[in-house]
Amino acid sequence: MKILVCISNVPDTTSKIEFNDDSSEFKTEGIQFIINPYDEFGLTKAIRLRDKHGGKVTVVHVGTSASDPTLRKTLAIGADEVIRIDSKPKDSYSVAKELAKVISEQEFDLIITGRESIDYNNGAVPGMLAAILDLPFVNACTGFSLNEDSATMEREIEGGKEFIKASLPLIIAGQKGLVEESDLIIPNMRGIMSARTKPLITVKTNGTPEKSESIKFEKPVTKQECKMIDAGKEKELVTLLHNEAKVI
Amino acid sequence: MSVLVFAESWNGSFKKGTFEALTFAHDTAKKLNLECVAVTLGNIKDDVNKISSFGVDKIVCVSFDYNNCDNKGISSALAHVAKKENSNIIIISNSNTGKSIGPRLSIDLDAAFISNVVDIPSKNTPITIKKKAFSGKAFEIAQTESFKSILAISPNSYTITENSNPNCQQETFNFSSETANVISEKIEKSTGNISLADAEVVVSAGRGLKGPENWGMIEELADLLNAGTACSKPVSDLGWRPHGEHVGQTGKAIAPNLYIAVGISGAIQHLAGVNSSKIMVAINTDPDAPFFKAADYGIIGDAFEVIPKLIEEIKNFKANN
Numbered sequence: 001m002k003i004l005v006c007i008s009n010v011p012d013t014t015s016k017i018e019f020n021d022d023s024s025e026f027k028t029e030g031i032q033f034i035i036n037p038y039d040e041f042g043l044t045k046a047i048r049l050r051d052k053h054g055g056k057v058t059v060v061h062v063g064t065s066a067s068d069p070t071l072r073k074t075l076a077i078g079a080d081e082v083i084r085i086d087s088k089p090k091d092s093y094s095v096a097k098e099l100a101k102v103i104s105e106q107e108f109d110l111i112i113t114g115r116e117s118i119d120y121n122n123g124a125v126p127g128m129l130a131a132i133l134d135l136p137f138v139n140a141c142t143g144f145s146l147n148e149d150s151a152t153m154e155r156e157i158e159g160g161k162e163f164i165k166a167s168l169p170l171i172i173a174g175q176k177g178l179v180e181e182s183d184l185i186i187p188n189m190r191g192i193m194s195a196r197t198k199p200l201i202t203v204k205t206n207g208t209p210e211k212s213e214s215i216k217f218e219k220p221v222t223k224q225e226c227k228m229i230d231a232g233k234e235k236e237l238v239t240l241l242h243n244e245a246k247v248i
Numbered sequence: 249m250s251v252l253v254f255a256e257s258w259n260g261s262f263k264k265g266t267f268e269a270l271t272f273a274h275d276t277a278k279k280l281n282l283e284c285v286a287v288t289l290g291n292i293k294d295d296v297n298k299i300s301s302f303g304v305d306k307i308v309c310v311s312f313d314y315n316n317c318d319n320k321g322i323s324s325a326l327a328h329v330a331k332k333e334n335s336n337i338i339i340i341s342n343s344n345t346g347k348s349i350g351p352r353l354s355i356d357l358d359a360a361f362i363s364n365v366v367d368i369p370s371k372n373t374p375i376t377i378k379k380k381a382f383s384g385k386a387f388e389i390a391q392t393e394s395f396k397s398i399l400a401i402s403p404n405s406y407t408i409t410e411n412s413n414p415n416c417q418q419e420t421f422n423f424s425s426e427t428a429n430v431i432s433e434k435i436e437k438s439t440g441n442i443s444l445a446d447a448e449v450v451v452s453a454g455r456g457l458k459g460p461e462n463w464g465m466i467e468e469l470a471d472l473l474n475a476g477t478a479c480s481k482p483v484s485d486l487g488w489r490p491h492g493e494h495v496g497q498t499g500k501a502i503a504p505n506l507y508i509a510v511g512i513s514g515a516i517q518h519l520a521g522v523n524s525s526k527i528m529v530a531i532n533t534d535p536d537a538p539f540f541k542a543a544d545y546g547i548i549g550d551a552f553e554v555i556p557k558l559i560e561e562i563k564n565f566k567a568n569n
Contacts, residue, residue, distance in 0.1 A: 017385040127351025136429035139348040160437040181485040211360035216389040231549030234557040247506040
């Protein structure tokens with residue numbers, strides 16, 4: 001089974017988000033970058049599927065060499081090879097187009113992405129890829145099991161979950177549930193050593209024109225100071241929520 | 249040219265997000281001086297005229313037998329209407345369905361796609377729009393570089409307003425798509441919960457509650473306030489509560505009118521997912537909990553004492569109002 005996992009390189013979840021002086025760009029100095037958490041659930045699932053059914057896990061990423069430490073980590077966790085499309089990602093559309101080029105040159109049975117990346121949160125690449133490649137697509141996927149030539153998936157819907165069947169090849173956009181937090185693999189010394197010799201292939205690109213562009217960033221307005229209410233005076237809180245905040 | 253808005257329905261009923269999208273579409277069309285067209289798909293059990301009270305110029309009812317998970321089918325139906333109505337701006341809700349179909353539709357229409365939008369375009373040609381980014385830690389001003397744009401509206405970010413239009417037209421046509429490539433086999437409802445995406449009030453609890461057996465009072469408080477229940481990441485990782493309740497940077501991002509956090513310290517990752525809430529209340533034993541820096545109201549105290557009293561006071565309040 002050939003599985004492709006699309007990875008984003010994102011600021012660690014504890015990062016304070018700051019922008020440059022004219023607020024046009026995210027400041028990356030001092031920021032620790034990690035595998036996008038949604039993608040890591042997908043990567044772990046891919047490794048488990050390979051270990052059970054045989055095959056190969058390929059990681060693909062659109063980005064510059066600055067992403068290489070994160071990509072090496074995917075190899076240390078257990079991916080077999082990495083393809084890095086050497087281009088500074090611009091928007092979801094151009095990233096999806098770049099990924100589609102690489103994917104259509106090879107044959108994959110399953111393509112796994114995260115539901116969204118935790119930096120720009122567009123959640124657009126998986127659906128765009130499905131449209132470009134004309135493949136079945138399940139978004140917000142919380143469960144995946146393989147049958148003979150099809151797969152059964154679970155996805156989150158408003159007020160419950162839905163079980164979906166589709167034939168391979170297909171694309172899923174995963175999140176927690178695909179595997180649990182406790183299933184995530186912390187690379188051991190053997191993994192880290194073997195990652196040095198596994199292939200990290202760089203692919204050149206002529207680029208794809210983007211359809212949208214970030215022009216400016218803003219920080220949310222800082223809230224007023226928190227109004228403290230003494231324990232035991234819960235009635236006061238109810239009154240404030242009704243009269244002042246007008247939310248109940 | 250026109251603004252097209254997808255009046256999304258679930259099992260034949262319109263959702264709160266639909267009315268937000270309709271208001272947003274009306275205001276956008278008015279600002280850019282365009283016609284506003286709403287489209288419904290499939291069998292609608294609600295009164296379709298509900299839509300006309302949001303000031304749209306035309307309602308297109310597509311008679312289409314589809315399944316909620318068939319993102320390709322839904323997308324092809326919407327693309328068909330968008331082409332027919334010569335729409336250059338397409339508004340959808342950033343719901344589970346919206347997230348599944350929006351990117352696909354953008355490829356079908358060769359349009360730009362912007363999600364998590366929080367306000368109507370400040371400028372046309374190019375469309376310039378504000379959206380959430382960095383999981384609620386920042387906003388991004390984005391500009392589209394194509395003739396058509398699809399905008400997915402972040403839930404609870406735009407105030408619903410009705411605008412009458414006595415000249416609202418209505419038309420119906422049949423549509424059929426290719427055979428679906430994904431098949432819905434079964435739906436499991438979570439019992440009696442209010443969907444977190446739609447909830448106006450959310451009561452959330454963290455590890456401070458010490459164990460899953462103590463959630464009774466959280467559920468009781470939520471019931472009283474007609475609220476959804478949520479939890480912090482550690483609580484969902486420990487299996488005390490279902491994953492679907494995890495709010496925060498790697499869980500759900502929510503924006504209710506009122507968010508009550510009980511026994512949640514307020515780590516940056518948690519706040520990222522909830523700081524779009526209009527009013528936040530923190531209840532924690534630790535006076536140094538970071539949540540008190542982000543909340544509007546706070547009580548330093550033991551949840552096991554504060555929550556039962558709060559429940560009692562809300563009961564009194566409801567009896568008198």
